[in-house]
Amino acid sequence: MTPRPTPRPRRPHTRPREHTCTVRCVREPLHSAIAARLCRRVRSGEDQVxxxxxxxxxxxxxFSTSRRGLPC
Incomplete structure (x- = not known):
């Protein structure tokens, strides 16, 4: 019997932050990016308080995600 391969650890679903870095992409959790975008909409006046x-x-x-990716 062959041994089972070790499963890879799961990584959280993330999207790249908006940045100007070209060396390495810093990532933030998807729910944080969605919450930040919703806040930006209010600050910009696109959505009203x-x-x-x-x-x-x-x-x-x-945002092309499931409910799990949404902020609570």
């Missing part, structure tokens, strides 16, 4: 957030289904479609 007091407006409803998009539904989970809309956020999943916009």
């Amino acid at each position: 007091g407006d409803h957030l998009p539904s989970e289904a809309e956020l999943c479609a916009e």
